[in-house]
Structure formats: C-alpha cells, structure tokens
Amino acid sequence: MEEPATQDFVREWVKxxxxxxxxxxxxxxRFPPEPxxxxxxxxxxxxxxxFGVAEEFxxxxxxxxxxxxxxxxxxxxxxxxxEDLSWLGVSSxxxxxxxxxxxxxxxxxxxxxxxKGLAYVDDQDAETISEQRGGFGQPGIESPFRGRPVEENxxxxxxxxxxxxxxxxxxxxxxxxxxxxxxxxxxPVLYRIRRTPHxxxxxxxVIYPTYDWAHGQSDAIEGVTHSICTxxxxxHRALYDWLLSQIDLPGDRPQQxxxxxxxxxxWVLSKRVLRALVEDGHVDGWDDPRMPTLRGLRRRGYxxxxxxxFVDRVGVAKSNSVVEVELLESFxxxxxxxxxxxxxxxxxxxxxxxxNWPEGQVELMEVVNNPEDxxxxxxxxxxSGELWIEQDDFRLEPPPKYYRLTPGREVRLxxxxxxxxxxxxxxxxxxxxxxxxxxxxxxxxxxxxDGRKVKxxxxxxxxxxxxxxxxxxxxxxxxxxxxxxxxTDPLSSVNPNARETxxxxxxPALAEVAPGQVVQFERxxxxxxxxxxxxxxxxxxxxxxEWAKIQKRKKNQPK
RNA sequence: UCCCAGGUAGUUCAGCGGUAGAACGCCAGACUUUGAAUCUGGUAGUCGUUGGUUCGAUUCCAACCCUGGGAGCCA
Numbered sequence: 001m002e003e004p005a006t007q008d009f010v011r012e013w014v015k016x017x018x019x020x021x022x023x024x025x026x027x028x029x030r031f032p033p034e035p036x037x038x039x040x041x042x043x044x045x046x047x048x049x050x051f052g053v054a055e056e057f058x059x060x061x062x063x064x065x066x067x068x069x070x071x072x073x074x075x076x077x078x079x080x081x082x083e084d085l086s087w088l089g090v091s092s093x094x095x096x097x098x099x100x101x102x103x104x105x106x107x108x109x110x111x112x113x114x115x116k117g118l119a120y121v122d123d124q125d126a127e128t129i130s131e132q133r134g135g136f137g138q139p140g141i142e143s144p145f146r147g148r149p150v151e152e153n154x155x156x157x158x159x160x161x162x163x164x165x166x167x168x169x170x171x172x173x174x175x176x177x178x179x180x181x182x183x184x185x186x187x188p189v190l191y192r193i194r195r196t197p198h199x200x201x202x203x204x205x206v207i208y209p210t211y212d213w214a215h216g217q218s219d220a221i222e223g224v225t226h227s228i229c230t231x232x233x234x235x236h237r238a239l240y241d242w243l244l245s246q247i248d249l250p251g252d253r254p255q256q257x258x259x260x261x262x263x264x265x266x267w268v269l270s271k272r273v274l275r276a277l278v279e280d281g282h283v284d285g286w287d288d289p290r291m292p293t294l295r296g297l298r299r300r301g302y303x304x305x306x307x308x309x310f311v312d313r314v315g316v317a318k319s320n321s322v323v324e325v326e327l328l329e330s331f332x333x334x335x336x337x338x339x340x341x342x343x344x345x346x347x348x349x350x351x352x353x354x355x356n357w358p359e360g361q362v363e364l365m366e367v368v369n370n371p372e373d374x375x376x377x378x379x380x381x382x383x384s385g386e387l388w389i390e391q392d393d394f395r396l397e398p399p400p401k402y403y404r405l406t407p408g409r410e411v412r413l414x415x416x417x418x419x420x421x422x423x424x425x426x427x428x429x430x431x432x433x434x435x436x437x438x439x440x441x442x443x444x445x446x447x448x449x450d451g452r453k454v455k456x457x458x459x460x461x462x463x464x465x466x467x468x469x470x471x472x473x474x475x476x477x478x479x480x481x482x483x484x485x486x487x488t489d490p491l492s493s494v495n496p497n498a499r500e501t502x503x504x505x506x507x508p509a510l511a512e513v514a515p516g517q518v519v520q521f522e523r524x525x526x527x528x529x530x531x532x533x534x535x536x537x538x539x540x541x542x543x544x545x546e547w548a549k550i551q552k553r554k555k556n557q558p559k
Numbered sequence: 560u561c562c563c564a565g566g567u568a569g570u571u572c573a574g575c576g577g578u579a580g581a582a583c584g585c586c587a588g589a590c591u592u593u594g595a596a597u598c599u600g601g602u603a604g605u606c607g608u609u610g611g612u613u614c615g616a617u618u619c620c621a622a623c624c625c626u627g628g629g630a631g632c633c634a
Contacts, residue, residue, distance in 0.1 A: 007573080008572090032634090033634095034633085034634055036633090036634085066634065068633095068634080069633060069634075071633090072633075072634090125632090126631075126632050129632080130630075130631080130632095133630055134630070135560080135561085135630060136560060136561045136562075136629080136630065137560035137561035137562090138560080138561080138630095139561095140630085167632095168632065171632055173632095180562090181561060181562045181563090182561095182562060182563080182629085183561095183562080183629060183630045184629080184630090186630080189631085189632050190632095191632085192632035193632080194632085208632090210631090210632070210633085210634090211631095211633070211634050212634095215634085229634095231563095231564070231565095231627080231628065232627095232628055232629075232634090233628095233634085234563060234564065234628070234629085235562075235563060235564095235628075235629045236629090237563090238563095258564085260564095260565090260627090265570085271634095313571080313572085313582065313583080314571060314572080315571070315572050315573090316572095317565090317571090317572070318564060318565060319564080319565045319566070319572095319626095319627085320564090320565075320626080320627050320628085321570085321571060321572085322570080322571085323570070323571055323583095324569085324570050324571075324583070324584075326570085326583065326584065327570075327571070327582080327583050327584085329583095330582090330583055330584090331583090333595095333596095337595080337596060338596095342593080371593090371596075372596070372597095401594095403594065404594090412592060413592095414592060414593065415592070416592095445592085446592040447592070454592090455594090456593095456594065457592055457593060457594090458593090459593075520593085520595085522593050522595080523593045523594085523595070524593090525595095543593075543594095543595050543596090544594090544595065544596090545594075545595085546594040546595085547594050548594090549594090550594085
C-alpha cells in the first residue's frame with residue numbers, strides 16, 4: 001500500500017521528526033473537542049487530519065475531551081461527539097480520554113511550579129488583572145501579589161483547592177514576563193475558582209485549570225508528539241512551550257503547530273452563529289439538514305466518504321481561506337453517483353393522460369437500478385395511461401432551447417414509450433392542470449423502429465400506483481457567499497427560503513428505502529430518506545442542471 | 560500602536576533559483592433511454608508592490624502595502 005497522502009506542512013513536519021527519530025520515530029496526535037456543542041464540518045477537517053496523520057505514520061490518535069470548564073459542558077455532548085466521530089468512520093483502539101482525568105496530576109505540577117517560584121496566587125479580580133496586562137505595544141505592569149513568598153503561595157493555593165475562597169476571589173498565575181510582546185506570556189492565569197459541579201468530577205474540585213494549563217500538560221501525559229490545533233492558538237505556542245519546559249515530564253515533550261480552520265461559502269462555522277440559528281428558529285435544530293453540523297449533514301445524506309475526500313482535497317495550510325461549497329457538493333455527487341439506486345419521483349405533479357392507452361391496462365417495466373453498478377440489478381415499475389409528470393416538464397408556450405414536452409412535440413418517458421402531447425387542459429386562471437398525449441406502442445423500451453429521435457427523456461410515476469411522499473429541497477442557508485464579511489451580522493443573510501417542501505408522488509419501490517439511505521430521483525438529484533419519518537425525503541444535492549444554467553444565464557444577461 | 564501568520568488562475572492548494580501546475584468552476588465537442596454520468600479538448604494568473612543579489616527570482620534578501628489572528632479567570 002503506497003501512501004501518496006497529499007503533502008502539506010503538517011505532514012512534512014511530522015515526517016522530518018520521524019526521520020530524525022525525534023521521538024524515537026513515534027507519532028501521536030489527538031482530537032481535543034470541548035464537550036459544549038455539536039461537531040460541524042470544520043471539525044471533520046481536524047478529525048481527518050489528526051487521525052489521518054497518525055495512521056499514515058503508524059502512530060495513534062486519541063480522542064480527548066478538553067473538559068476544563070464545567071459551566072458550559074454537558075455529558076450529552078460527549079455522547080453526541082462520539083457518535084459523530086464513529087459516523088465519520090474514525091475510531092481509536094483506545095477509549096476516549098478526558099482532561100478532567102488529569103486534574104490530580106495537573107494540580108501536583110502546579111504546586112511544583114509554585115515551589116519553583118514560577119507561579120503565584122493573585123488576589124485581584126479579573127478586571128484589574130486585565131487592565132494590568134497592558135495593551136499591544138504597551139507593557140503590562142506587575143501585580144502587587146507577584147512577589148509573594150513561595151510558602152505563602154503554596155498555602156494559599158492549597159486553600160483555594162480546599163474551597164476556602166469564593167469564586168473569583170483568587171487565581172493562580174504563572175510568573176513569566178509582564179513586558180512580553182506576546183500577551184499570553186504576561187503572567188497568564190492557570191487556575192480559577194468555580195464552585196460548579198463538573199460533569200465527571202462532580203464537586204471534587206472547586207478550582208479548574210485553564211485551557212493553557214491543561215492542554216499541553218494533557219498532551220504530555222498521553223504521550224502526544226504532535227499537537228495540531230487551529231491558527232488562533234498560534235500565540236499560545238510560546239506559553240505551551242514555556243509551561244512544558246518548567247515541569248518534570250513523564251516522557252517526550254510534545255510540540256504544537258497550527259493550521260487554518262475550514263470555512264465554506266454560504267455557511268458559517270461558528271458555535272455562536274450556529275446556536276443562534278437554532279435558538280432563533282431559523283432551523284429546526286442542530287440536526288436540521290440545512291445545518292453544517294455533522295448531524296445535519298448526516299440527515300441530509302452527505303456520505304462521510306465524500307466529506308473525507310473533500311477535506312483531503314482542500315488540504316492543510318496556514319492561510320485563512322474559504323472553500324466553495326460547490327467543491328464539497330462535487331465530491332458528494334461523485335460518491336452518490338456511484339453508490340445510489342435510481343428511482344423515479346415527481347416533486348411537482350402534473351397529470352398526463354395517454355388518450356390512446358387501453359383502458360385500465362397496467363404494464364410492468366423492467367428498470368435498471370443503477371447504470372453505474374450492474375450488480376444493483378433491476379426492478380419492476382408499473383406503467384399506465386394515467387401518469388404524474390413534473391410540472392416543469394411541460395410548457396404550453398416553450399421558451400427557446402426548451403427540449404421537453406410541449407403541444408405537438410414527442411418526448412421519451414424514461415424506461416417506457418415515446419409520447420406526443422396533443423392538448424392541455426387549463427383552469428380558469430390559465431394554469432395547465434392536465435396534459436393529454438398519445439403514445440406509440442412501437443417505442444416500448446425507448447427507441448423507435450424507424451430510428452426517429454427525441455430531444456428529451458422525462459421521468460414519470462403511474463398515478464394509480466404512486467405513493468405520497470414529502471420532499472424537502474434545500475438551497476443555500478445563507479444567501480451571501482461570505483456571510484458577515486462586510487461587518488454585518490451573518491444572521492442578516494440567512495435565507496428564509498432555504499427549504500422548499502412539496503407533496504410528491506413517488507414510485508412504489510420507494511416504500512422499501514431504509515432510513516438514512518440515499519437514492520437518486522432521476523433527473524432531480526440525490527435524496528436521503530429521513531432518519532425518523534417514513535416517506536420523507538431530503539434533497540442531499542441536485543444533479544448538475546444544464547437547463548437551469550441556461551435559464552440563469554438568460555436572466556443575468558442585460559437586455 | 561506591538562507580536563504572530565499569510566498574500567501564486569474565480570476558489571482551494573502545488574511549485575521554492577531556469578519566467579507556472581492540479582482539482583473544482585467556467586466554455587466547447589463526443590457519446591448517451593437522466594439537459595445526469597462518462598470521455599476529450601479549451602479558457603484562465605503583470606506569482607501583493609518596489610528595490611536588491613544573480614547570467615537568470617514566483618522562488619533568496621530588504622522595505623513597504625494588504626488580509627487574518629492576538630490584550631477571557633472561554634476553548
């Protein structure tokens with residue numbers, strides 16, 4: 001098995017370390033979500049990066065919950081995140097880890113720091129500490145408590161642990177450099193007092209480590225060699241290195257590097273905005289198919305393999321970027337084209353009556369399930385003189401380049417006969433309510449013995465055999481490609497019409513689709529059967545649509 | 560204002576001393592019982608700017624400009 005794995009700076013970095021035997025050639029990474037929300041497609045990039053790199057270099061990747069803030073975390077998210085991970089198809093031979101498992105060790109190391117005179121207890125409040133930190137270009141000033149003797153610090157720190165002080169009354173700070181250009185080196189907070197029960201340690205602790213104190217040390221405890229995080233942590237790297245260099249490590253000293261998080265056009269991947277979408281009722285929930293959450297994508301029918309192919313193609317770099325959602329969709333189509341069964345469904349039904357069809361006769365058509373996969377076999381589809389066709393497939397007065405049904409024109413009904421429209425019935429408002437047509441019995445199978453050609457092929461469903469279904473079709477969740485880019489609230493460009501729901505008529509075989517299964521509705525797109533409700537379908541993605549493009553081009557053309 | 564990172568086709572990325580490549584997009588053709596799929600071809604870039612080193616720079620150096628991140632007891 002060769003590894004042509006896309007070369008990126010992360011893999012080059014890891015490769016250089018394995019070649020120089022920096023960690024004895026060992027490679028270990030981690031995926032460290034905080035259990036305070038649902039995973040989205042941006043996390044998929046990080047997941048496939050961390051698990052992928054570990055696998056490619058014969059190392060391992062652990063899932064570790066960074067649960068150091070009891071106020072926002074919930075065990076329900078632990079379960080949800082693990083479900084999403086297994087849906088993505090990544091798994092670790094080892095059980096998930098929790099930063100909270102390391103609280104005793106973290107505390108012990110913090111005492112070491114205090115003993116070495118590298119950390120002190122500060123009695124000031126958050127606002128004061130923040131003011132003293134200074135600004136960009138201006139040095140900070142030292143806390144009046146910075147010079148506390150070691151023994152006093154140790155006693156105070158233990159009292160903090162033993163619940164002697166109120167929330168926020170004291171913090172433990174690293175003693176580094178209040179003049180540093182890097183703000184994170186200006187005596188960062190390591191521990192804070194929070195009398196909040198933790199989802200795993202309950203009331204065992206009232207002091208909690210901050211991210212900076214927990215992350216690198218947890219990496220070290222687990223034996224992580226390459227700690228890969230996103231760009232906004234780049235400034236923390238100096239602190240990560242400093243803290244790790246001051247304590248006695250059980251093994252190798254991990255190192256951090258940062259990559260650019262994923263952004264996708266017409267979507268927003270920020271917990272805040274995602275939460276607002278749910279809470280303000282723009283979507284039905286975290287698993288709404290319009291959402292970029294992994295649960296939303298799953299419900300929508302996105303195959304994990306397509307998500308993986310997408311993030312692989314996007315690559316890993318340090319430059320902030322926004323990937324076009326069309327690229328993701330192209331991978332979804334490629335995967336689904338290969339794997340999904342073809343079915344016929346009419347989303348906006350229009351009655352088509354074949355006037356010369358023998359009264360009451362039903363014919364069963366043998367239809368291929370997937371032209372891309374001979375093993376998928378065939379099925380039988382009932383055909384009769386009363387059919388449903390797509391409203392869009394008939395025009396009384398056809399625009400230029402319209403190939404479909406129109407009075408006098410002959411077209412092919414897919415897997416059946418040629419039909420010619422003879423007349424149309426309209427209602428009082430002039431809307432077409434029924435199309436009358438004749439069929440040519442010689443064209444069974446889809447071609448005429450005289451070699452005559454038709455311009456188009458249409459899908460259909462026999463009216464007497466059709467099943468009712470609800471079909472949701474989705475368009476962009478945000479109308480703007482870069483929501484909020486101009487400084488406005490991203491929520492102001494939420495597309496209120498991102499979901500269009502229609503009562504559809506579908507062929508009988510659709511009754512046998514499994515929840516979550518994705519099939520292609522011929523000529524329309526790929527549709528996923530809802531996970532919970534039968535006969536409800538979500539459009540995963542449409543087919544490439546040449547006709548839609550022609551219309552769009554015409555619309556955009558200045559007169 | 561200071562620190563860090565980045566600026567190569569519409570987009571995402573390669574290239575890192577011999578004046579540019581891929582994918583998606585876009586355009587055209589072939590084929591076709593999905594205006595799908597598939598196949599073929601094409602389009603596209605003053606390589607942020609200005610100087611310097613060099614026979615030669617997208618690649619090395621310098622300055623400048625632009626973009627993103629950073630002053631939580633969030634992660």
